[in-house]
Amino acid sequence: MDTIVTIALGIIAAYLGVGLLFALPFVFIGVAKIDAPAASAGFWFKLILIPGSTVFWPLLLKRWLRGEPPPVEHSAHRTSAQSPPHP
Amino acid sequence: MSHGYQLVTWTPFKKRYDQFLVGVVVAGIAVFGGVTFALNPLANPVQVLMRAFGLVAIVLLHVILAIGPLARIDKRFLPLLYNRRHLGVMMFALAFIHGAIATFWYHALGTLNPFLSVFLSDWGSHPGAFPFQAFGAVALMILFVMAATSHDFWLANLTAPVWKSLHMMVYVAYALLVVHVGFGVLQAETSPVYLGILATGVVILTGLHLKAGRTETAADASVASPVESDGFVRVASLADLPLNEAVSACLNGDRVAVLRYEEDGVEKLSALSGICQHQNGPLSEGKYVKGCLTCPWHGYQYQPDTGASPPPFTEKVPTFRLRVSDGDVFVHPTPCPAGTRVEPVTLN
Numbered sequence: 001m002d003t004i005v006t007i008a009l010g011i012i013a014a015y016l017g018v019g020l021l022f023a024l025p026f027v028f029i030g031v032a033k034i035d036a037p038a039a040s041a042g043f044w045f046k047l048i049l050i051p052g053s054t055v056f057w058p059l060l061l062k063r064w065l066r067g068e069p070p071p072v073e074h075s076a077h078r079t080s081a082q083s084p085p086h087p
Numbered sequence: 088m089s090h091g092y093q094l095v096t097w098t099p100f101k102k103r104y105d106q107f108l109v110g111v112v113v114a115g116i117a118v119f120g121g122v123t124f125a126l127n128p129l130a131n132p133v134q135v136l137m138r139a140f141g142l143v144a145i146v147l148l149h150v151i152l153a154i155g156p157l158a159r160i161d162k163r164f165l166p167l168l169y170n171r172r173h174l175g176v177m178m179f180a181l182a183f184i185h186g187a188i189a190t191f192w193y194h195a196l197g198t199l200n201p202f203l204s205v206f207l208s209d210w211g212s213h214p215g216a217f218p219f220q221a222f223g224a225v226a227l228m229i230l231f232v233m234a235a236t237s238h239d240f241w242l243a244n245l246t247a248p249v250w251k252s253l254h255m256m257v258y259v260a261y262a263l264l265v266v267h268v269g270f271g272v273l274q275a276e277t278s279p280v281y282l283g284i285l286a287t288g289v290v291i292l293t294g295l296h297l298k299a300g301r302t303e304t305a306a307d308a309s310v311a312s313p314v315e316s317d318g319f320v321r322v323a324s325l326a327d328l329p330l331n332e333a334v335s336a337c338l339n340g341d342r343v344a345v346l347r348y349e350e351d352g353v354e355k356l357s358a359l360s361g362i363c364q365h366q367n368g369p370l371s372e373g374k375y376v377k378g379c380l381t382c383p384w385h386g387y388q389y390q391p392d393t394g395a396s397p398p399p400f401t402e403k404v405p406t407f408r409l410r411v412s413d414g415d416v417f418v419h420p421t422p423c424p425a426g427t428r429v430e431p432v433t434l435n
Contacts, residue, residue: 005206035244041092048094051235073246075278075367076340077360077405081422084408084429 019054022061026053030064092240110176115143120227137188143270144181147286148261151175151402156299164373172237175257179234186227189220192243204236219270229256239365247367263308264287307337318416325434330354333372333380335361338420343407344371345416346380346391347434355431356420357391358407365402395426 004055027046032039037048053060072078090258095101106184123130126359151174157164162371194204209218232255240249265285271283322345333344342361347354354416359380361371375381379388379397388396395403403426411432423429 001210002203004205006254009202009206035240037091037239042094044094045092045238047241048238049240051231052238052241055232055235060244070243071246072246073364074366075362076360077246077343077422078425080271080339081405081424081427082428084423 018084019057022054022057023050026060026064027059030060033067034060034063035070062069092238099353100166101170101173105173107283108174112147112177115146116140118405119143128368133188133192137185137192140181140188141185141268144178144185146284147174147178147181148264149292151178152261152292155296156295158271159299159369160295160302165325169386176234176237181228182227186223189223195426217265217270217274221275222263224272226260226267229260229263229420233257233260244367246365251367261292270361285360307342314420315417316419319408319419321415322418323416324414325356325411325416328332328356330415331375333361333371333375334367334371336418338407339419339422340391342369342371342375343418344380345409346375348380348391349376350378353389354434356409356411356416356434357429357431358409359389359391359394360404360422360425361407362404362406364386369403392431393426393428 027049028082031049109372116136116139119142120135122137123135141165151171154164154171154174158168164261190201191206194208195199198203199207205224206218206221209216209220233256236245236250236253241249245253245431268285269282272285276282306356314320320338322338322343323334325347328334328345328347331346331348333346336343336345343358344361345356345358347356361369361372363370363373363382363384365382365385365387368382368387370380370382370387370389372382375391376388378390380391381388387402388400389404390397392406393403394406406427406429407422408429409432410417413435
């Protein structure tokens with residue numbers, strides 16, 4: 001049990017460590033590339049993005065590299081939507 | 088609504104809500120500490136403080152989990168739901184302080200890494216020992232992820248369905264915390280009072296969720312109607328539609344908001360997707376306010392004919408074609424792309 005817990009916590013710590021290294025440049029530079037309204041947001045707003053960016057860094061890094069805007073949600077109605085027939 | 092981000096979009100209501108919340112938390116900690124020292128003047132102050140934070144956090148978690156079903160059962164509880172995220176972040180902060188005190192007090196002074204010690208110290212420490220601290224630690228990790236993603240930025244960037252699924256993990260955290268508190272209390276207390284209170288909380292929450300679930304299932308099932316030859320489906324009688332208040336109909340796998348509203352003295356009828364783009368709230372239970380269908384959860388607004396939020400906001404939901412025949416309202420179940428204008432039916 002000791003070994004399993006030690007390895008698991010080590011992996012989590014390494015993941016979050018990399019995430020923290022990523023989060024600092026992301027919240028002050030990268031966030032504007034993936035979500036335009038965030039560019040003009042204040043310092044404290046950007047600061048509170050650090051914990052979440054530390055957790056979701058692989059997703060955010062991919063979007064930063066590709067310059068992707070926020071995704072559109074998938075729902076039953078959005079997926080099945082069709083343009084209405086012309087009257 | 089999402090037009091630029093702020094740390095917190097303060098309103099007078101939010102300020103009052105948060106002031107009240109802080110007052111309740113301080114009072115809760117003070118009352119627990121006062122009662123504990125009154126009953127046991129030799130109690131360890133650090134342990135009392137740790138338990139006080141933990142107790143207030145678990146009570147707040149029960150309140151948070153009760154607000155959702157209560158708001159579905161009775162709309163008078165909706166104002167509580169409006170600011171629920173602040174409750175959640177506050178609850179995480181209290182739980183974090185509880186965990187930090189426990190880690191420092193019980194684990195920081197040994198030779199083992201304190202974080203490893205939290206997970207390992209209960210295993211086999213004595214006959215019948217249960218690793219209740221590990222359960223609490225995992226629950227705290229889940230609550231951390233939820234608190235870290237509580238801002239609307241994360242709703243926009245993860246999308247509402249993903250964000251909502253992530254935040255449904257609160258139920259996993261709750262189950263872990265019931266075990267954590269239950270076994271933690273068993274190790275420290277001989278009185279059945281605490282376990283009784285915890286069991287009561289579990290029963291009340293379970294009952295509220297079952298009641299709310301039954302109410303919603305019945306509402307969704309009540310609109311199943313045969314498809315007409317032109318593909319439209321009857322959803323309601325026109326006489327049953329209240330003015331300026333949406334009615335929900337379940338079509339094409341989700342709820343549709345059917346809205347009878349008065350614009351410039353003319354009564355009209357529109358239909359749009361009943362799922363708010365923000366947090367996927369119940370737009371189909373919304374009201375027509377200032378020219379828009381308004382979500383009851385957080386006030387996000389959509390123009391009934393286009394499904395789009397008024398400028399400069401950018402949210403939009405799918406719209407539906409509809410017609411009225413012989414006093415009945417029919418909606419075509421195939422949605423139009425989000426933001427597509429559909430000519431409203433004029434009623435007079």
